[in-house]
Amino acid sequence: MSVDFILFYAFAVMAIGSALLLVSIRNTARALFLLFIVLFAMAGLYLFALADFVAITQILVYVGGVLILLIFAFMLSNKSLLSDIHTVSHRLTALPNLPSFLLASVFLAILLFALSSWNNNMPEWMAAAEADGSLIQPTENNIRMLGFKFMTQYVLPFEIISIFLMMALIGAAHISRKGERP
Amino acid sequence: MISITHFLIVSAIIFCIGVYAILAKRNAIMILVGIELMINASILNFVAFARYDSVNYGGQVFALFAIVLAAAAVAVGLAIILNVYRHYKTIDPKNINELKD
Structure with missing residues (x-):
C-alpha cells in the first residue's frame, strides 16, 4: 500500500x-x-x-x-x-428520524448496487482514453489548460454564469434589505 | 493511481449524508448545509471522471461552474431565510406554512 x-x-x-x-x-x-x-x-x-x-x-x-x-x-x-435544545431525541436513529434514516440508507444501497454493476463495463470513451493513455498526468500544467478552455471552448457558459452570479448577488442584497418593504 | 471506484463510493456516502440532513433536520440553515454536502458529492464525481478527459477538460470546467452555482444558491437562500426569520421569528420549516401576511 x-x-x-x-x-x-x-x-x-x-x-x-x-x-x-x-x-x-x-x-x-x-x-x-x-x-x-x-x-x-x-x-x-x-x-x-x-x-x-x-x-x-x-x-x-x-x-x-x-x-x-x-x-x-x-x-x-x-x-x-432554545427550541432545539428542548427536543427529546438525541440519538441518530431516534424514532422521529427513523424514516429519513431509512430513506437515506436505502438510497445509498441503491447507489452502491448500481456502482457494483457498472464497474464491469466502462463507457467506451473512458476505455478508449485508458487504452491510448491520454489520461490527465500529474506533470501536466492543469491551470494553463483550464484557462485556454474557459476562453475558447467554454466561453459562452462562462459569460452566462458570470451574469447569473451578478444577478443572484444583486437579488440577495435586494431581498435582505431592511427598510421600505411593501 | 487511485481507481475511480474509490471516488464514487466516497461521493455516494457523502451524498446520502446530505439527503439525511435535508430530511431529518428542523433548521433551515442545516437543510442548506445538506444541499451543500450533496453539491460537493456531485463535484467530486465531476472531478473524478474529468481525469479521463484530457481533450475537453469538461469535468473540471463544470465542477467550477457547479461551485459558482452553489455560492449563488447559498447567497439567495440565506437572504430568504433571514427574511423568513424576521417575519415568523423561527426558521423551523414545519412552522412556516402560510404565504400571505
Missing part, C-alpha cells in the same frame, strides 16, 4: 466521519464548524483526482464565502437554538 492510498483514505475517513458527526450533533454552531473540516477534506480529495485548481477554488469560495455567510445567518437567527 503506497503513501497516496494512505493519504486518500485519511481524507476520505475525515470527510465521511465529520459529515456523520455534522448530521448527528444538536448544536448548530458546532455543526457549521464541522462543515469546515468536511469542505477541507473534500478539497484534499479533489487533489487526488489531479484537479488542483478546483481544490483551491473550493477552499476560496466555500470556506471564504459560503461558510462565513452561513455563520452570519446562524448568528442573526439564533433564537431557534
